[in-house]
Amino acid sequence: MAFPKNFLWGGATAANQYEGGFNEDGKGLACADLITNGTHSTPRKITEYIEDNYLYPSHEATDFYHHYKEDIRLFAECGFKAFRFSINWTRIYPLGIEAEPNEKGLQFYDEVIEELSQYQIEPVVTIAHFDIPAYLSEKYDGWSSRELIDLYVKYCSTIFTRYKGKVKYWLTFNEINTATLNIGNFLSLGIHTGACDFINQPEDLQKRYCALHHQFVASAKAVELGHSIDENFQIGCMISYMPRYPYTCKPEDVLLAKQEENMHSKFCGDVQVKGEYPYYAWNYFEKNGIQIDITEEDKQILAKGCVDFYAFSYYLTLCCSHDKSVDKNGHSMIGGSGVNNPYLEQSKWNMMIDPVGLRIALNDLYDRYQIPLMIVENGIGAHDNLEENGEIHDPYRIEYLRKHIEQMEKAIEDGVDLIGYTIWGCVDLVSASTGEMAKRYGIIHVDKYDDGTGDLQRRKKDSFYWYKNVIASNGLELS
Numbered sequence: 001m002a003f004p005k006n007f008l009w010g011g012a013t014a015a016n017q018y019e020g021g022f023n024e025d026g027k028g029l030a031c032a033d034l035i036t037n038g039t040h041s042t043p044r045k046i047t048e049y050i051e052d053n054y055l056y057p058s059h060e061a062t063d064f065y066h067h068y069k070e071d072i073r074l075f076a077e078c079g080f081k082a083f084r085f086s087i088n089w090t091r092i093y094p095l096g097i098e099a100e101p102n103e104k105g106l107q108f109y110d111e112v113i114e115e116l117s118q119y120q121i122e123p124v125v126t127i128a129h130f131d132i133p134a135y136l137s138e139k140y141d142g143w144s145s146r147e148l149i150d151l152y153v154k155y156c157s158t159i160f161t162r163y164k165g166k167v168k169y170w171l172t173f174n175e176i177n178t179a180t181l182n183i184g185n186f187l188s189l190g191i192h193t194g195a196c197d198f199i200n201q202p203e204d205l206q207k208r209y210c211a212l213h214h215q216f217v218a219s220a221k222a223v224e225l226g227h228s229i230d231e232n233f234q235i236g237c238m239i240s241y242m243p244r245y246p247y248t249c250k251p252e253d254v255l256l257a258k259q260e261e262n263m264h265s266k267f268c269g270d271v272q273v274k275g276e277y278p279y280y281a282w283n284y285f286e287k288n289g290i291q292i293d294i295t296e297e298d299k300q301i302l303a304k305g306c307v308d309f310y311a312f313s314y315y316l317t318l319c320c321s322h323d324k325s326v327d328k329n330g331h332s333m334i335g336g337s338g339v340n341n342p343y344l345e346q347s348k349w350n351m352m353i354d355p356v357g358l359r360i361a362l363n364d365l366y367d368r369y370q371i372p373l374m375i376v377e378n379g380i381g382a383h384d385n386l387e388e389n390g391e392i393h394d395p396y397r398i399e400y401l402r403k404h405i406e407q408m409e410k411a412i413e414d415g416v417d418l419i420g421y422t423i424w425g426c427v428d429l430v431s432a433s434t435g436e437m438a439k440r441y442g443i444i445h446v447d448k449y450d451d452g453t454g455d456l457q458r459r460k461k462d463s464f465y466w467y468k469n470v471i472a473s474n475g476l477e478l479s
């Protein structure tokens, strides 16, 4: 049997896309609450304040805030061993600067964690999943200011102390390498952009990489602090990992793929696992006129705050080509020279579907870091059809997940230490890139639509029953 006995099968979500209740019980406004809905072809917008004529999908999302008991019961019915969710920073510190936390916010997560423990479901908690207090964006220009380091560490201290002995697995920043993309400006770094399109925000590489440096320092401080609060804590990084293939075997394409993979997919993990900046980053910074103020103290903090495990999301791979005439990939979140792979199919939202790429990624990552790996996001966004009898048949989702799990099994046989797998958006939620409901990932359907309508009823899709069987057989039965 390839999968270890205690393998963490489960699902993953994020507060800003799932929780709703955006202004309830003292919660503050987050940057994510200022991003409107959009579609695959119409970009979301960032607004300065909440405007009446826009729909903001995070405000209600799919309402975990009022459905958590029902949802966790469904996760338990499916056999989940783990559930990844994020704590919303603005529920705990509404502005980010308060001396005391918001007790009602903490109570909500007390209840969620308690509910999970009743079903022996292991919480995997993301501390910051695109949920920066909007006040910190306005006052400090987000993570471009060093002030945010201590504010974040204070927030960590509050939740670490509160959930000590109850939560073991923590992730410091969701997809921290989103900061290397233009789209990361506001969502991931809280850099104050003013009103603009979510795609193609004002570009300032210098600011972006400094802000990312501050997140590295904050993450390392959180790791050290967490271990001092509870020595059983396992604190991980979380990287959006997209392998890059050369489009041809021309050495120039091979080199380009390596360079892009380094700076997009490897850089952040290298800092967080190895505790120092990798050599190739300095060259990139010099070529792009980026100067980062890394103090001696920062260096020591990074070296002391290495993560315990490497968590990552995996959706797709890309090819890199020097040839400008090759089809550029149309996925809205990806920068760089990414082009389509002629050997692969793509989803309706231009994700190149590549299960074997997951085995390659797992081997590469384990070879590089030699620490446990956890896949904390994987899945396919697709249109689902709710039939009149309430059934949802989603064979495409089953096929996608099955093929990826088969490759995980092979990677474990290769010798990779893979400890868990939480499928993304296990229950339907709002898409981060497009703000749509139409792009569904869930094995549980939620009656909620792009125009904000829907009664929020939960229904099990065919993939729910399939995944239940996968978990019950510990990955043996995939058909």
Ligand code: BG6
Pocket: 014, 017, 174, 175, 240, 313, 377, 381, 424, 430, 431, 432, 433, 434, 439
């Ligand atoms: C990751 C994020 O980028 O991918 C999630 O961590 C996001 O927040 C997921 O939802 C899927 O992307 P999208 O744009 O299809 O929602």
